[in-house]
Amino acid sequence: MSVLRLPPMPAASGKQTWGNLPGAALSLAIAEAASNADRFTLLLTADSQSAERLQEELAFFAPDLPVLHFPDWETLPYDVFSPHQDIISQRIAALYQLPELTHGVLVVPITTALHKLAPKRFLLGSSLVLDVGQKLDVEQMRARLEAAGYRCVDTVYEHGEFAVRGALIDLFPMGSPLPYRIDLFDDEIETLRTFDPENQRSIDKVDSIRLLPAREFPLKKESVTGFRARFRERFDVDFRRCPVYQDLSTGITPAGIEYYLPLFFDETSTLFDYLPEDTQVFSLPGIEQAAEHFWKDVRTRYEERRVDPERPLLPPAELFMAVEDCFAHLKLWPRIVASQDDVESGIGRERFAASRFPELAIDAKASEPLGALRRFLDEFPGRVLFTAESAGRREVLLELLARLKLRPLEVSGWPQFVESGERLAISIAPLDDGLLLQDPAIALIAESPLFGQRIMQRRRREKG
Missing domain, CATH: 3.40.50.11180 (Rossmann fold)
Incomplete structure (x- = not known):
């Protein structure tokens, strides 16, 4: 809608x-x-x-x-x-x-x-689907994974890793939220399960998994041979003294190899x-x-x-x-x-009926800390959705709104708010900024402007 x-x-x-x-x-x-x-x-x-x-x-x-x-x-x-x-x-x-x-x-x-x-043909042609009941040779699988850039480790924690322990193969495919545990009975896949990389415990059974290459370039023997030939052709240096060339020749994927990607392909x-x-x-x-x-x-x-x-x-x-x-x-x-900036309407230019919020920050030192918010809600003729970054922050915001004798409806997200027709609602959303529309009159108030600072706790990727 x-x-x-x-x-x-x-x-x-x-x-x-x-x-x-x-x-x-x-x-x-x-x-x-x-x-x-x-x-x-x-x-x-x-x-x-x-x-x-x-x-x-x-x-x-x-x-x-x-x-x-x-x-x-x-x-x-x-x-x-x-x-x-x-x-x-x-x-x-x-x-x-x-x-x-x-x-x-x-x-x-x-x-x-x-x-x-x-090239597209590399990525689309390098995927592999594994199904329950499929025949699987462990050594061939190991060789195929290594050629696709996967690393053999003792315990699987990160994308692009695999481990072989007897009849069990643990594997963390690229693009997958969880790693998989392949349980073999003789040479046949008996079960496929996801597992938690933190505690290594199995979670759910699945019927099939899709494996994507672990790198944006191939590491098959013929691909490495082609890389070495192009390297020697492109650079007039003693390749025996080049770590990138020597590491790749000995089966090691050198750091920074991504900036030599064209040498793996004809185009x-x-x-x-x-x-x-x-x-x-x-x-x-x-x-x-x-x-x-x-x-x-x-x-x-x-x-x-x-x-x-x-x-x-x-x-x-x-x-x-x-x-x-x-x-x-x-x-x-x-x-x-x-653009967030204003423009004049004209041919090829559309100006939307939106505005910037007035100052809504809670002033703890004022006689009425929520005065700015109260005045805005009294004067605004339309509907209002409040957002908080988590369930805990939502409860804090609800307690504050209760001081103004406001009880917004809890909704699952933007679509439910739009369809509900309620004047006041609250939801959980990862928003730093809100929006203020004039036609239709709708305001989305994120919690950051209310507290006068950014309180969003964004997830940050941990790097080893």
């Missing part, structure tokens, strides 16, 4: 601007446009932080809309260490799903979209090759400047590091799309630049 009055989307290539979407109104507009579209949506942001925030907000406003996040490696160009396995897992899972999706959103920082990728792909042909694009302001700044950093780091004969580097053009090529591709699709 749409709340905003959205303008018609361009059917073919063309660029529009949507403005005056402060706070979470920006995410609401994108969520409703993507939900109503009969095509896939690409959302480009200027940085990783914006991408993560928008992914969470889109999931809140449109819980039935498939929302994928293609994260950045979180390494600097030409770094000598590799991305965390959880990041690689999320990237591979997103790329694998993209060709099958005709509806949904992919959220990507523009700098991540510039990276060249493995590379880009993110655009994975997207449907009729994709529509939403972008945030500043992506052009972010892309130019990224390329400036890439060139600087390349010039600073290219002189090391033991670690020769591929030139930037082989690893990243040129900025002009990226935006030339975007011109082929309908594109909306969605």
Whole structure:
């Protein structure tokens, strides 16, 4: 059920601007446009932080809309260490799903979209499905997993690891929320179970599992041989003194190998090759400047590091799309630049009926700490949804609202609030900012503005 009055989307290539979407109104507009579209949506942001925030907000406003996040490696160009396995897992899972999706959103920082990728045929051709009752040779399975980039360990804790203990194989596939335990009876899969990597206890039975490659490049024998041949052809150095070359030759995956990805393939792909042909694009302001700044950093780091004969580097053009090529591709699709800033309505420009909130922070030193909130609720003619980041924070907020003799209805999320018709409601949501719409008159008040500080406790990836 749409709340905003959205303008018609361009059917073919063309660029529009949507403005005056402060706070979470920006995410609401994108969520409703993507939900109503009969095509896939690409959302480009200027940085990783914006991408993560928008992914969470889109999931809140449109819980039935498939929302994928293609994260950045979180390494600097030409770094000598590799991305965390959880990041690689999320990237591979997103790329694998993209060709099958005709509806949904992919959220990507523009700098991540510039990276060249493995060709589609590698990723789509390297998956493996295991079913209960299937015949399985342990040694062949071990060799196949190692060729796909999985690491053999004693105990499985992270994505991309596997362990073999007699008739049991523990495996943590890329893109999977939990690892699996394969129980063999002779050479047949008797059971497949998920298990908790913390305590190693089995959880639930499943009928089948899908294995994706553990790396964004192949580690099969013929692939490594091709890498070595291309390395010798590309670089006029003593390869016997190059750790990257020597480690890969001895079966070790060297740190930072991702910046040699083109040497594994005859040709590379880009993110655009994975997207449907009729994709529509939403972008945030500043992506052009972010892309130019990224390329400036890439060139600087390349010039600073290219002189090391033991670690020769591929030139930037082989690893990243040129900025002009990226935006030339975007011109082929309908594109909306969605901005929180105000704009004047006109041809190709849409101004939404939204506003910024007045100051609502609780003032503990005032005679009436909740005075600003009370005055807003007395004067606002429409409906109001409060959000808290957790069930515990919701109870704290309910206690505060009770001081104003307010008892909002507890709802599961945005769709239930919109359909309920209740004037006051409260829900759990990972929102930093709210929204204030004039037509229709709806306010979403996140707890952060009330307490005058950001209290969101975002999950942070633990890195070993």
